[in-house]
Amino acid sequence: METSNQTLVSLPQQVVVLSTCALSFVGSSLVILTFILWPDLRTTPRTLLVCLSVCDSLSAASYAFGVWRLFGSDSPGCTVQGALGAFADSSSFFWTVAIAVYLYVFIVRSSQRVADSLVLFFHLVSWGVPLVLTVTAVSLGKIGYDASEVSVGWCWVRIQASDRVLWMLLTGKMWEFLAYLTLPVLYVLIKRHIHIAHAALSEYRPILANRPQSSFFSMADVKLTLIPIVFILLRIWSTVRFVLLLADSPVRQNPALVTLHGIGNTSQGAANCVMFVLLTRPIRRRLCATVCCCSGCRPDPQRSAQGPRRPDLSTLGDEDGAGRIRTD
Numbered sequence: 142m143e144t145s146n147q148t149l150v151s152l153p154q155q156v157v158v159l160s161t162c163a164l165s166f167v168g169s170s171l172v173i174l175t176f177i178l179w180p181d182l183r184t185t186p187r188t189l190l191v192c193l194s195v196c197d198s199l200s201a202a203s204y205a206f207g208v209w210r211l212f213g214s215d216s217p218g219c220t221v222q223g224a225l226g227a228f229a230d231s232s233s234f235f236w237t238v239a240i241a242v243y244l245y246v247f248i249v250r251s252s253q254r255v256a257d258s259l260v261l262f263f264h265l266v267s268w269g270v271p272l273v274l275t276v277t278a279v280s281l282g283k284i285g286y287d288a289s290e291v292s293v294g295w296c297w298v299r300i301q302a303s304d305r306v307l308w309m310l311l312t313g314k315m316w317e318f319l320a321y322l323t324l325p326v327l328y329v330l331i332k333r334h335i336h337i338a339h340a341a342l343s344e345y346r347p348i349l350a351n352r353p354q355s356s357f358f359s360m361a362d363v364k365l366t367l368i369p370i371v372f373i374l375l376r377i378w379s380t381v382r383f384v385l386l387l388a389d390s391p392v393r394q395n396p397a398l399v400t401l402h403g404i405g406n407t408s409q410g411a412a413n414c415v416m417f418v419l420l421t422r423p424i425r426r427r428l429c430a431t432v433c434c435c436s437g438c439r440p441d442p443q444r445s446a447q448g449p450r451r452p453d454l455s456t457l458g459d460e461d462g463a464g465r466i467r468t469d
Contacts, residue, residue: 148289148394150403155208158293158403162205165407168414169198175424178431182424185257189243190417192267193236197410200229204407207295215285215299223284223296224275227312231271233409234316237372239263241327249334274311283308290393291383293403306387314383317376324369332365364416371412375405 172194176182203226212219243263247256278284278298285299291309298308378401385393392398418424 148293148399150208150211150289150294150399151396154396154400154403155211155294157400158208158407159205161404161407161411162201162208165201165410166198166205167411168418169194169201169410171414171418172410173198175418175428179424179427185260186240186243186247189236189240189260189263190413192264193233193240194410194413196229196233196236197413200226200233201407201410203229204293204295208293208403211294212286212296219286219296220279220284223287223298224279226295227278227284227297228271228275230313230406231274231316232267234313234320235267235270236263238320238323238327239267241324241331241368245327245331248331271312278308278312284312289399291379291386293399293406309383314380317380321373321376321380324372328365328369335365364420367416371416372409375408375412378402378405 173191176187176191203222207219207222207226210218210222212222239259243256243259246252246259250256275284283298283302283305285296287297287300289295290300291297298305298312302308378398382393382398382402418428
């Protein structure tokens, strides 16, 4: 495999990737901020989402530094940036799968006790495994300048390392591949369970089928569909370039492919913010009331006078104080 080539990153590509890094950092920060501001949102699923957002914000920051600097050789700064990016990315994959596993056990297996008992395991694995692998890689001198062959300006596994493919797998790609396989399966099973439960409920209470509640189930269905699809669409470009590197194909340096790689790897935090903040009605209302309460975003008096809200599965993943999945 030829390793003397270097993928050039142009100024427009820098601007685009830096912009998506900024959006991802802001989006991740917004998820964390809403969790801090409103205590009733501090549920177990939201806690897991905050852990994912911490990883996404670290990833966005490290990528932004790398793209801004455009390292041309090994250096201490390159190693630090590459190590932080490798750790944050790997941990992000683990937390993405952990959320799916938690929801599967909670909803499909209907076991809050088992789901909650997994949280400590999620922390140990999602922080511990990436940390151990990253520290080991740095200690062995495997993290450094990669000539943007599987990145877009940032550092990762040293392109000159003889066992670079092994360390690329251990510090990211292996966990990314596992996420590709795991997420669609888990979310399809969750969707199927919810559809069956909703059909059974409608059969015994036909009036529900004609009420606005059906639109709430639709939003939950959309989210459960979007989560794995968005993840794969964002990450697939880096996987394509990795495979092309293994094949020693010059196509990996195609400017369009490089740009898509840069956008995809740095947009996860922004995507999560859209799905779990902006598309979640109760949080969106609170943000509107907080940010623009004096400019027409006041609560709807008619809605406030209606009493308890109907179940809304568009907030799937939130719980009420009793530990049940909250549907409002």
